[in-house]
Structures are given as structure tokens and as C-alpha cells.
Amino acid sequence: MKQLVLCVLLIFSLIIQPKQINAALPVTPLYTTEQAIELYNQNLADYESNERLLINQYREKYGHLENSLAGKVIERAIWYMENGYSVYGHGLLSYHYHGVMDCSEFTKLVFGDFNFIITDVSRNYATVGTPVEGVKPINIDGKWKLEGMENLRIGDILTWWDFEEDGTKYISHVAIYMGELNGQPAVIGTAPDNPTALGIINNFDYWFGENLFSVQRVLPEGSTDPTKEFSKHIEKEPVIPESYVLPPQNEIIIPEVPEQPVNTNPIVMTNYGWVSVYELPSINSGKLGNLQFGEEAPYIRQYNKYWYEIQFENQVGYITTNSKYTNLKNEEPVEEIDYDGPVIMTNGEWVGVFKGPSLKSERLGNLSDTEKAPLIRKYNNWWYEVKYNGETGYITTNTKYTKLIGELPEEEYEGPVIKTTGGWVSIFGSPSTSSKKLGALEGHEVVGVISQYNNWWYEVEYNGKTGYITTNTKYTKLIGEIPEEEYDSPVIKTTGGWVSIFGNPSTSSEKLGVLEGQQAVTVLSQYNDWWYEVEYNGKTGYITTNTKYTQLIGEIPEEEYEGPVIKTTGGWVSIFGSPSTSAEKLGVLEGHQAVTVLSQYNNWWYEVEYNGKTGYITTNTKYTQLIGEIPEEVYEGPVVKTNGGWVTIYGSPSTGGEKLGILEGSQSVPLIEKYNSWWYKVDYNGTYGFITTNTKYTLVISN
Structure with missing residues (x-):
């Protein structure tokens, strides 16, 4: 007996539009193309001797039903088995786009060709159509049979159960009943190992008998009558996938179908799955039902931004306009209204118009969904100022309730100004909320900007006085640009607030004053990593280089030197009388001071000129930096130098030989x-000596 793989329920957390599905639909076919072709050829003979025989038996016994709705459904199922070239697998609309299907996808596909909208989730099939009573499995002598087969009708959907992890039953497989053959029920459904992943089961002795869950009837009464027509269920052309895992192995013959009626009226459809329809344009109202995927609902009008008004089951209903879930087809062009300037309209229903920009003010009336109010200006973030019945009124700017048709004219100003983002904002006499309050800026009012005093305050002109207003973009916005100040030389300004200036590069030295607001001081040099040297009130002062507190405007010109020099990277560095930290300390190098380099003595020390003496300073780049290049020494012939440190010279080529001396620093032999x-x-020293060739310690220099 052929075994059918039980359908696997795939749950998708997003409703995806078909065009998006095609681009990025997750699909899990059971086989690759190579495996599918091999399986097709391998099982073709078995298919010919089994399914082909059963097809012939079916047509011989039920040929009189050929022109009935039920007969057409079975013939369409057979067509997919012969011409669908599907492989078994799972995925949302997987056959439409990839030629992949499971049991519920196949069943949905066949009935969908006759405009029946059913689920593609197997475990939901207990709700499909109406249940057929009186059919149940019975065990006779160890084999299962179906009792009540006389209650079955060709085209019924049979379902089978399996166990959840918690022991409860769920529907795991579905197939389409095609009558009684060889004294047993026959169903057509998915068979993963068949050439096209579809097959006919005609043996209910075991699993298919024992595990029958229910019988569901979708086809209407009279569906087996060849003389009866069903206008809502006219046969459509079968679905041809956009791509195949199993490429067609023979020519596909498309069955002839009646011409489909074309609906040119505006309709609303879902993008996938079902979408709720409500009695009123609110999800809190009563629910009329669900518009299923593939169903068409006559469009009445777009009630507002969020709801379509539709005809649903002979009633007026409301469905979401969200394009993620629904789409409007055959939309009639809406005649554009030419307004003589910007106007405000509602998004649906009515919205209150008030005498002042406050819900507590007197209500002048309501703007209905068909009315428009000429816009005077956008008063603030929450209110439009409009003309309403000959008066000036205020209506909400909330796009949930109103919409602006046209564009707000841009206001022009001679210089940079400050406006509020909505509501009102205080203006103070000095840059502090504890200072005297000069007034408030509100609505569409503006004040001219003098400068951005610091990070927290703008300096503005207010009623002939200098005032200060917050820079917080939650409350104010700058329109235009504050012109940048120009300086003849590099200067230091604060990033906001105030910063102390000291007499020496130390916070414990004398405090000369503070730099605040838009004040600037001229930079003399960057003394070290932590301090700028500046000119302050005719004195030399020091201010922090911390960019959290100060900003450098312009560039400090680089100093030029006649030869290579050493400077510190910041702070101070000791200079010694010989290349050792235990040697005499000659002094320190700090700030912007520089000393001339005589040579790089070795890897650890520079030889420098310091106060007329030869000194030594570390080569560690953490503490010092070399500006310029030390000229290479010129030798009359090849010489040997150390790579750093010192290296012993022996009287013979052996470390056991006499030690003549050492080579160190910039020395060469x-x-x-x-x-x-x-x-x-x-x-x-005029004597033959021997020194290691190990490049870890020595190197040869040849000019």
C-alpha cells in the first residue's frame, strides 16, 4: 500500500502580498530537482500499473458524472496528478510559485479552480464546509472498514488524525473522495514518492481506515447532477507554477474551460488568508464575518483613511484599507477637487472646530466628512487655524482625524529665527531658568536669533531686549542658519556652559577667569594633550583640550624646525645624561618644547642636544614623538651595527674567546x-674581532 506523508502545518506570522511572496517565500520541498526527476522516472512504471488502472476504473464506473460539478472536481484533481509536475513540500502558496505542495495545498488548489475558498492548513479542515454524519471506521477481523459509505458523495473531503505531543488529536492529512473502487473507498491526494507527488489510495484496511477523523462536504446539493449548472462555481484554468522543482517531463495539455465572467466593478479582495468584516467602521463593533482569500466584496466607497465600506452577504460592512491585508481592484477614478488654496478635511466622520487652540474653548461647530475648511496657517503642532463659517477657528492636526489638502505656504524671514514646536516657551533675561522671565513665545510667533549662546540657550532679540530661550528641539526649532563667526587666527570656544582658564597647565594653579557662551580666546599653541596655551586678557593662560568642554575653531599652525626634533606626546618626559634611567637626570621635556635629535642611539634611546649638553630621552612613542627624519649615517665601507642594546665583540669566533669589548647604541665597526x-x-680598535651574525642583535649597513 502506498504511504502518504502526513501534512505538516506551517504557521506564518505575517500576511504577505502575492508579489512579495513570489520574491521571498520560504518553501521546503522534499526533493531537489535532480532527485525529483530521478524519482519521477523510477516510479513511473508503478504509477502506470496502479494509478492509471484506478483512473480507468473510475472513468468506467463514474463516466456519467463527467459533466457534473463533482465529476469536474475529480477530473481536475486527476489533471494535476498527470500534468501538475509537483513535488511534495510545504510553503505558503508554494505550488503557485514553485510547484511544491502538501495535502491541504492540493485540496485548496483543486477546489479553488471552481471558486471555492477553503483553507490550506490541514488541521483547520474540520471547519471546512459541513460535516457528513454516519461515516466511521470499524474493525473487522483485524482490518478496518468504513461504515456508512452510502453517506459519502464524490468530491467530499476526508480527513485523518494524528496525536499532538500532549496526546490530543489533530487533523494531519486530507484528501478528496473519488468514489468506491474495488469494494473500497478511493481518495486522491498527496503521495510524496509518486512521480508527481500525487496518488490514489484504494486500501482502507489499516491506517487510512483506523485514523479517519471526519468527512467534510464543500460541494452543494446537485453537484453530481450533470444537468445542473452552478454560476458561482464555473471551472477556471488550472494553476501553472511560475517555476518548478520538477520540470515538466511531457507536454502539458491545458483543459478547455468556459469563458470566465469579467467583473469590472470596483471590488475589495484580501491579499492572503481572511480579513474580518465589521458592522461599523470600528474593530469594537459587531463582526459580520470574514472575507476569505479569493472572494470579492463589492466596493461601495472608502469611508475614511482606515475603512472601506463594502457589500458583504447582503449587508453593508466595513473592512480595513491596510494594504498589507486588502487591495481595491477596478477602482473608479476619483474626480480631483481643485481648491483655491490649502484646505483641511476630515478622514471620515466629523471633527470639532474650536474658537481657540484648546479643547476647553468654545466649540464653533463640527467639520463633516464632506466639508472643507480653508487653512489660514498651522498654529502649532496640535492645531490648524482655519476659516469656519466666517470665523477663525482651530481644528486638530492629528492625521488620524484630519488631512491637509494642498501645501502650507512657507514663511520667509530676513534672518534666522526661533519658533516653538508647539505650545509656548519662556524667554528669560539671562541664560538661566532662575533669571527674570521676559515673556513667552507661542503658536506662530518668531524671535530673531543673535547667536547660539551655548548648548542650552539661544541668545535672541525679544521686544527690544536681549533674551535667552532653550535650544531643546522638543520645544523650539531654528529656521534658517546662524552665520558662523570668522576669526583671524585659531580660537577656543566652549561647547556649552563655562570653562576655567588657569595661569599654568594645572587645575591647582591660579585661576585667571572663565570662558563662557559665545566668547572665544586666541590659541597660542597646544601645550600638551591636556592643555591649550591661550591669550587671555593680555596674559598667557591654559584651558582644557577636553572636547566635552572646549572646541577648537581653525587650525593651530604646525611649528617648523631646521632639523629633526623630539617633542612629548603630552605631559613631561625626563632627559638623562647617559642612556639609562638610573643615570643623572639633566631635566624634563614638556608641553610644546622640542630638543634637537643627534641620533637614535639604540632601540630605546634618542641622543639629543639639551642645554648645550648631550642627553638621552626615551624612544617610546607613548611618551615622545619624532618630528622630521634623522639623516642616515654615511660609511666608507660596510659596517656592523647593533639592532638595539649592546653586543659583545670577541677575539676569536667563539663566545668562549677573549672579550675585546662591546658594541652599543649608534656605534659601528x-x-x-x-x-x-x-x-x-x-x-x-685596530684589532681583528668577531661579532654575531644573528639579525636579532646585529645588522650590516652598506652604502
């Missing part, structure tokens, strides 16, 4: 020859 792989032969 003439190279006589490379004695062997381990030793150089050198001239050391």
Missing part, C-alpha cells in the same frame, strides 16, 4: 668579511 654563518670578522 668596519666589516672585514663574513667569517662563517655565525660570525662576522670586524676591525675593532
Whole structure:
């Protein structure tokens, strides 16, 4: 007996429009194209000897039903089995786009070709159509039979159960009943190992008998009568996938179908699945039912931004306009109304118009969904100022209730101004909320900007006085640009608030004053990483380089030197009398001071000129920086130098030989020859010496 793989329920958290599905639909076919073609050829002979025989038996026994609705449904199911070239798998609308189907997708597909809207989720099939009573499995001598088969009708949907993890039953498989053949029920549905993943089951002795869950009837009364027509269920052309996992192995013959009636009237359809229809334009109102995928609801009008008014089951209903769930087809063009300037209209129903920009003020009336009110201006973020019945009124700017048709004319100002974002904002006599309050800025009022005093305050002109208003964009907005101040030389300004200026580069030194607001001081130099040297009230002062508190406007010109020099990276660095931290300390290098480099003595020390003496300072780039390049030394012939530190010179090519001396720092010795792989032969103080060739310690320089 062929075994059918039970359908797997796929739950999708998003309702996706068909065009989006096509682009990024998750699909899980059971086979690859190569496997599907191999399986097709491998099982074709078995299909010919089983399904083909059962098809012939069906047509011989039930040929008289060929022109009935039920007969057409079965023939369409057979057509997909012969011409659909599907492979078994799961996915939303998976056959339409990829030629992949499971049991519920197949059943939905067949009935959908006759304008029946049913689910593609197997476990929901107990709600499909109406249940057929009187059919149940019985066990006779260890084999299962169906009792009450006389109650079955061709085209019925049979469902089978399986267990959830908690032991409860759920529908795991569905198929279409095609009559009694060989004394047993016959159903057509998915069979993963068949050539096109579809097959006929004609043996209910075991699983298919024991696990029958229910019988559901979708076809109407009279569906087996070849003389009866059903105008709502005219046969459509079968679905041809946009792509295949199993490419068609033979020519596909499309069955002839009656010409489909074309609906040119505006209709509302769902993008996928079902969408609720309500009695009123509110999800809190009564629910009339669900508009299923593929169903068409006559469109009456767009009630407002959120709801379509439709004809639904002989009643007026309301369905969402959200394009994620619904779409309007055959929409009649709406005649555009030419307004003589911007106007305000409602999005539906009515909206109150008030005498002042407050819900507590007197109500002048209501603007209905067909009326328009000429716009005077947008008073603030919450209110439009409009003309209403010869008076000036105020109506909400909330786009849930109103819409602006046309554009707000832009106001022009001679210089940068400040406006409120809505409501009112206080203006103070100095940059502090505890200072005297000069007044308030509200609605459409503006004040001219003098400067941005600091991060928290604008300096503005208010009623002939200088005032201060918050820079917080939650309350104010700047229209236009505050012109940047120009300086002849680099300056320091605060980023906001005030910053102390000291007499020396230390917070514990004398405090000369503070820099605040739009004040600026001229920069003399960047003394070190932590301090700028500035000119303040005729004195030299020091201010922090911390960008949290200060900002440099312009560039400090780089100092030029005649030869290579050493500067600190910040702070101070000691200079010693010899290349050792335990040597005499000659002094320190700090701030913007520089010393001339004589040589790089070794990897750890520069040799420098300091106060007329030769000194040594660290090469560690954490503390010092070399500006310029140290000229390379020129030698008359090849020499040997150390890579840093010191290296011993021996009287013979052995570390056990006599020690003649050491080579260190910038010293070099003439190279006589490379004695062997381990030793150089050198001239050391007029004597032959030997020094290691190990490049970890020495290097040869040849000009």
C-alpha cells in the first residue's frame, strides 16, 4: 500500500502580498530537482500499473458524472496528478510559485479552480464546509472498514488524525473522495514518492481506515447532477507554477474551460488568508464575518483613511484599507477637487472646530466628512487655524482625524529665527531658568536669533531686549542658519556652559577667569594633550583640550624646525645624561618644547642636544614623538651595527674567546668579511674581532 506523508502545518506570522511572496517565500520541498526527476522516472512504471488502472476504473464506473460539478472536481484533481509536475513540500502558496505542495495545498488548489475558498492548513479542515454524519471506521477481523459509505458523495473531503505531543488529536492529512473502487473507498491526494507527488489510495484496511477523523462536504446539493449548472462555481484554468522543482517531463495539455465572467466593478479582495468584516467602521463593533482569500466584496466607497465600506452577504460592512491585508481592484477614478488654496478635511466622520487652540474653548461647530475648511496657517503642532463659517477657528492636526489638502505656504524671514514646536516657551533675561522671565513665545510667533549662546540657550532679540530661550528641539526649532563667526587666527570656544582658564597647565594653579557662551580666546599653541596655551586678557593662560568642554575653531599652525626634533606626546618626559634611567637626570621635556635629535642611539634611546649638553630621552612613542627624519649615517665601507642594546665583540669566533669589548647604541665597526654563518670578522680598535651574525642583535649597513 502506498504511504502518504502526513501534512505538516506551517504557521506564518505575517500576511504577505502575492508579489512579495513570489520574491521571498520560504518553501521546503522534499526533493531537489535532480532527485525529483530521478524519482519521477523510477516510479513511473508503478504509477502506470496502479494509478492509471484506478483512473480507468473510475472513468468506467463514474463516466456519467463527467459533466457534473463533482465529476469536474475529480477530473481536475486527476489533471494535476498527470500534468501538475509537483513535488511534495510545504510553503505558503508554494505550488503557485514553485510547484511544491502538501495535502491541504492540493485540496485548496483543486477546489479553488471552481471558486471555492477553503483553507490550506490541514488541521483547520474540520471547519471546512459541513460535516457528513454516519461515516466511521470499524474493525473487522483485524482490518478496518468504513461504515456508512452510502453517506459519502464524490468530491467530499476526508480527513485523518494524528496525536499532538500532549496526546490530543489533530487533523494531519486530507484528501478528496473519488468514489468506491474495488469494494473500497478511493481518495486522491498527496503521495510524496509518486512521480508527481500525487496518488490514489484504494486500501482502507489499516491506517487510512483506523485514523479517519471526519468527512467534510464543500460541494452543494446537485453537484453530481450533470444537468445542473452552478454560476458561482464555473471551472477556471488550472494553476501553472511560475517555476518548478520538477520540470515538466511531457507536454502539458491545458483543459478547455468556459469563458470566465469579467467583473469590472470596483471590488475589495484580501491579499492572503481572511480579513474580518465589521458592522461599523470600528474593530469594537459587531463582526459580520470574514472575507476569505479569493472572494470579492463589492466596493461601495472608502469611508475614511482606515475603512472601506463594502457589500458583504447582503449587508453593508466595513473592512480595513491596510494594504498589507486588502487591495481595491477596478477602482473608479476619483474626480480631483481643485481648491483655491490649502484646505483641511476630515478622514471620515466629523471633527470639532474650536474658537481657540484648546479643547476647553468654545466649540464653533463640527467639520463633516464632506466639508472643507480653508487653512489660514498651522498654529502649532496640535492645531490648524482655519476659516469656519466666517470665523477663525482651530481644528486638530492629528492625521488620524484630519488631512491637509494642498501645501502650507512657507514663511520667509530676513534672518534666522526661533519658533516653538508647539505650545509656548519662556524667554528669560539671562541664560538661566532662575533669571527674570521676559515673556513667552507661542503658536506662530518668531524671535530673531543673535547667536547660539551655548548648548542650552539661544541668545535672541525679544521686544527690544536681549533674551535667552532653550535650544531643546522638543520645544523650539531654528529656521534658517546662524552665520558662523570668522576669526583671524585659531580660537577656543566652549561647547556649552563655562570653562576655567588657569595661569599654568594645572587645575591647582591660579585661576585667571572663565570662558563662557559665545566668547572665544586666541590659541597660542597646544601645550600638551591636556592643555591649550591661550591669550587671555593680555596674559598667557591654559584651558582644557577636553572636547566635552572646549572646541577648537581653525587650525593651530604646525611649528617648523631646521632639523629633526623630539617633542612629548603630552605631559613631561625626563632627559638623562647617559642612556639609562638610573643615570643623572639633566631635566624634563614638556608641553610644546622640542630638543634637537643627534641620533637614535639604540632601540630605546634618542641622543639629543639639551642645554648645550648631550642627553638621552626615551624612544617610546607613548611618551615622545619624532618630528622630521634623522639623516642616515654615511660609511666608507660596510659596517656592523647593533639592532638595539649592546653586543659583545670577541677575539676569536667563539663566545668562549677573549672579550675585546662591546658594541652599543649608534656605534659601528668596519666589516672585514663574513667569517662563517655565525660570525662576522670586524676591525675593532685596530684589532681583528668577531661579532654575531644573528639579525636579532646585529645588522650590516652598506652604502
